[in-house]
Amino acid sequence: MAGRLHAALDALPPGSVALEGGFWARLQDLNHTDIIDHCATWAERMGWIANFDAAAAGSAFDRAGIEFVDSDVYKLLEAMAHEVARTGDEQLEQRYADIADRVVAAQEADGYLHTAFGRPGQRPRYSDLEWGHELYCFGHLFQAAAARLRSGREDRLTAAALRLADHLHATFGPGGRAAVCGHPEVELGLVDLYRATGRDQDLELARLFVDRRGRGLLGPIEFGPAYFQDDVPVREAEVLRGHAVRALYLAAAAVDVAVETGDEALLHAVEAQWKRTMARRTYLTGGMGSRHQDESFGEDYELPPDRAYAETCAAIASVMLARRLLLATGDPRYADTIERTLLNAVLCSPREDGRAFFYANTLHQRTAGALADESVASSRAHGLLRSPWFDVSCCPTNVARTVANVGELFATGDESGLQLHLYGDFSAGTTLANGDRLEVRVRSGYPNAERVEVELLTPLPAASRIDLRVPPWTDGRATVDLGTGAEPVPGRQIRVAGPLPAGTHVVARFPMRPRFVAADDRIDAVRGQVAVEKGPFVLAVEDVDLPSGAHVADLEIDTSTPPLATPDGADVRVLIRRRPDSPWPYRDLTGAELRDESHEAVVGYRPYYRWGNRGPTTMRVWTPRH
């Protein structure tokens, strides 16, 4: 293997960014007080943690849940590991350790650790790589262990993960069985382990798994080999395709492998795939994967808002991929994607109280989604509002681990300074070339307000700099003020260059005028419609905000009147139409159109991610133009 690629940006060490107030701190507080507790309670209630107890006991048992529920326990542990590192919460540390001990007790003598295979009454190990998800679960254990190791803690779980990685290397490594798992993920976990420990064998195995996929090593399945990206090798593919979470985890792992092994061709292949995927296969919210049937990307421009699957986990995986591409290339478009996807597609999942979740994130709810029964796990196939848990419940724990570690997305830094990608109330710091610390405090009502103030807590030496990403929707209207008056900002970046003394305040403004947005004509499903955006938020309209008796299907927007900012989003002038029903909904174009009655109204559009928090309602992101 060649050496590591020179990445454009460096990740800051864990703990370098602290979210201290406002939008983001509230979210992390909610995660701490509710989301993590909720996930732990349900994982216990469903018997998914007890699976490990039963496996440890050794005799045949009636295992709870689908094959891969071990992975939800691991994502929960990863969330807890991040959260303990962030807060030092000793009660949470104890809760983590209790679950970790139960997990580790189920590890077998040779390092294998999975509750669904290989024990009395179970199918043999590695007998169903297509659907068994064994390596997928291992990957999530590795990620939990790596989170723990990166925070400076070694424990029984991290040791168990390394033993499992050794077993895996012996089984599937060089000279072992040439196979891959039906669900990419172990590759990500192996690189995380490598980065936390420096164990070359883990990187080598990740590289092998990435290289092997796309060569038909998996058996035939109903959805075809593209479902698990076994149709074309990663470096030869042109676009992300098949099951969205699988495709995105694989692409993220491929970037990891490319960066760590100096494989520029592989990096460029993924960049090209990402580019086409963004241009043709991504929802306005950043959501990916439109199809319900196989949770897959559709064809180019197949993006129906009313059947948007846009799985929460796919949005999280898209953030993971964009984060890796941002570090590798420094291109601000990747940070744009992180911001858009996080604020709209990911944060739509948790309910305001953190105790119910969307699995799929539609952009158009045609009939008022029913409230889920809070006492049972929902099927993901139902058109319900947020549910407390699912039979297949990958999303809630994925939200928990993402929010716990969301600080890593805000800034990168290296010996020359800091790069700020997201905004809010936070502190960040890095160590400069001369060994000095560079520390900044950011204060902003962002993402709800446009003013971002960066205070230097330490001097910024000559030849050092702080770069602020300028969001693309500011469209030339961003300004910066270093105490000498606001100046317009050309381009996508505000570069604050040293020398500057400690105490310097930099004030950037990213104007958040609400705006109408239209889609490429080839996205047939939203032709003739507009969406409303404000700052980084996609807005939506719910029928609970309409005049009595009106329905979101009745609206048309008069785009000649611009939307008007409100504290909650934007006021939009609409026409409310009452349409008569025709026995046959198609008519000869030369015939007369049925007459309908209509009246004007001004309607409040609010951030999409908050929809459905006020009871059953219909909703739409895209509204027809009048």
Place this chain on the structure above:
Amino acid sequence: MAGRLHAALDALPPGSVALEGGFWARLQDLNHTDIIDHCATWAERMGWIANFDAAAAGSAFDRAGIEFVDSDVYKLLEAMAHEVARTGDEQLEQRYADIADRVVAAQEADGYLHTAFGRPGQRPRYSDLEWGHELYCFGHLFQAAAARLRSGREDRLTAAALRLADHLHATFGPGGRAAVCGHPEVELGLVDLYRATGRDQDLELARLFVDRRGRGLLGPIEFGPAYFQDDVPVREAEVLRGHAVRALYLAAAAVDVAVETGDEALLHAVEAQWKRTMARRTYLTGGMGSRHQDESFGEDYELPPDRAYAETCAAIASVMLARRLLLATGDPRYADTIERTLLNAVLCSPREDGRAFFYANTLHQRTAGALADESVASSRAHGLLRSPWFDVSCCPTNVARTVANVGELFATGDESGLQLHLYGDFSAGTTLANGDRLEVRVRSGYPNAERVEVELLTPLPAASRIDLRVPPWTDGRATVDLGTGAEPVPGRQIRVAGPLPAGTHVVARFPMRPRFVAADDRIDAVRGQVAVEKGPFVLAVEDVDLPSGAHVADLEIDTSTPPLATPDGADVRVLIRRRPDSPWPYRDLTGAELRDESHEAVVGYRPYYRWGNRGPTTMRVWTPRH
């Protein structure tokens, strides 16, 4: 039970309509020479007929296919039964008898007959009513037997069917187990048996099954109880919902039961459901059921052309339902639906050579569908062109039985005369009140030509009449000529009243000017688009008919120039646009639109049902308006 309802129209006895040339005779010839043979060959090759041999042998066996493949053998037998009755083909009679004998050999002593349940190594009978499809298969056996009995033949299969119906009545009849099958169908078979034999117990059991559904007798499934219409009793439902074939078979059976038991309330309930389904949940082609995931109806107005599931069997079921409602009410809208659905949604399935089929019938193929491997059964989930067979292969045999018996859709008749609903080259006859025969010969190039000539082969007495349906798309331009010059026809019917002598010629014209069609604004997925229709056909454009390098995604129609009739369909003036790719396919409405190049062209649109017969191609029914 009250007596039979007075139906508006009476079905003619089997054999009363003979298709003698042109479009329809060619289709029945293709069925005779290819489709039926193809289905028999594949049912044998897949081991689905041999399942009966193995079951008859009595010991445990490795059964081929999904639970309900018995039903495909039964639909094949039904097709053969109709075809033998139609043609008297002795070779086909022998083939029918050979398969029927193998089926009957597997019947158990108590009448039970299914190859997947109750035998050594199999699950117990009726242990999985949700998914086992036992009664569904029985229903198809009953329909095959009834087809045989109606043609005046009794044989071992018809006797076996009656024994099975006795067993079923004893098991699920009054005082028996109060249950229903997860897939409606047995209800249709039971009424067919009742009509062929007059056995009241079969009607009684059908009525019970219709009444029991919607009361939660089936267990919970992932898709919820609406999937198999167990959410709401038939007579209380407001719209067709859930799995489309299940919903339509149930509705058709409910009409049968309503008519035979004098249950007007039940009939009116189904009429209202059909009305709303047509107004809000039906594709332009007549196709029903938009969702791939659970093969279900979507919500009102959820009709994406590019993800139209529109299963062939659902279209066939829609024809069955409309046929029953036509007979019950006489309303020509039901005949309109039969014609539209048959010519567009059903006939799209078979390939020109009758040896490959669409399972789903999309209205928009975004990327050129690959050719199926002719040597293996396809998964229905793949985006292939027509396939020779499927793992779940309900559609080919359903096409075979429908085409073999399609004559019954052309005319109804009673003591007062004949009613002609579809047109082509055929003869039809009925017996009048005075015992005389009324015989007509129809000659027409329909559905490809607008002239329909009806010749009286016998006198039409005073007080007798012949009614011709006027297709709705003639829109006031239809004419009729009884030898005294063409006269415009007001309304939806041409009434030819006696007395008229034998030899009278009636010439109707149904002008087939091609036309642009627009959809209700609430069908978001086709907003701003138009379709092209000509006569009873929906037209489509394929990229094989475009100038080199153009793609159906590039077209816009200038609707100010009307489409021009061609022998193959219509010529349409379009703009062919070349659009630059944007990195992000959404843009601020106040910003500049990307410029593209475009040029005008005239493009041939052809009947939708024939698309994909000339190799891999993209296709669309709906084209954006310029």
